[in-house]
Amino acid sequence: MSTIYTSRELDKMDKRYRAKFINCLSGIKSANLVGTIDENEKTNLSMISSCVHLGASPSLMGMVIRPRSVPRHTFDNLKETKSWTINHVTEGLVKQAHQTSARYPKEISEFDAVGLTPEFIPGVFAPFVKEASLKFALKLVDILPIKQNGTEFVIGEITHVCLDEKWLDEDGSLRLEKAGTLGVSGLDEYVTLESLYRLSYAKPDKDLEEI
């Protein structure tokens, strides 16, 4: 039994109810931890569900930073250092990852607060999450302000990727469900992934095949 909500019904919703409702609409979201560090070597870690693929060549990724809801420290740090890491959230990390969304004061690193370990590699200024097994680093390319709600669309180029090759298929695809990568629905529901199938490249006059 389908119900239609118009703008009028959306406007009547209680603010928190509406936030949960609208946050679920885009569909399943990626669950990632963003690692940054400031010039004084204070690390920061925050949960983000808005990473989006922009292109493979150059390898660009975007994410939405909401100044009012995600700690501003992430944005300040990546603007200052031009460097951040993205670390996939898996089942063993999910409670610590979710806990990073608490509003810690600037002098407390979320790494310490939630019990995760900053890891540094040559050529990357920002810290990875040592406990994460699929992660990558980006350098700042551009920041597009979204004037309608004060969020920022941050664009980075991928410079380093760390992963276990056992999740890598022969054709370059990663088996995210084997790596234990989770998804997030709305603000607070975490989901595991199960592969249905892969489908062949679509052409107008050809039947699809499961591959």
Add this chain to the structure above:
Amino acid sequence: MSTIYTSRELDKMDKRYRAKFINCLSGIKSANLVGTIDENEKTNLSMISSCVHLGASPSLMGMVIRPRSVPRHTFDNLKETKSWTINHVTEGLVKQAHQTSARYPKEISEFDAVGLTPEFIPGVFAPFVKEASLKFALKLVDILPIKQNGTEFVIGEITHVCLDEKWLDEDGSLRLEKAGTLGVSGLDEYVTLESLYRLSYAKPDKDLEEI
């Protein structure tokens, strides 16, 4: 056993291998069908995996349109009519949804080509997918060109939402896994979702609870 790929290794990858590899890195992506129509009432339907939540008040959503890989018709239509719909892909729709990514000429509607039904409701110019059970309409708010790779970040405001209330929790959250919403990994792998748990709102000095 973890391997590190630097920009140098990424640059050496074969183009198709690299496209599959980089497309998997952001994590799980939402699987949606975008419905549009032109001023001559020719409908268009295309698969998109880059929908991203931008904010709940106003209710804004973004998506990345890649002129070279997604049919340009979607972009042309939404620019012309300021209207589009987003329809969640479920297991019963996935092959038809994937098939819309084939390069059909402008005179063929993907609705007809793949066997899905355009559905119109009062107040929304663009067609919904009748067979989809969780869907919403947007009006154009802004288009931000991403100059680094020629993609466009299209921002819309949600004006209408159609869903079955049995998927709606008391607090406004939607149970996407009950609605059968799928995710997509990389370019061609579809995944089903299974709820792990919901976690309580994180505060610095409070333990998280499964809710």
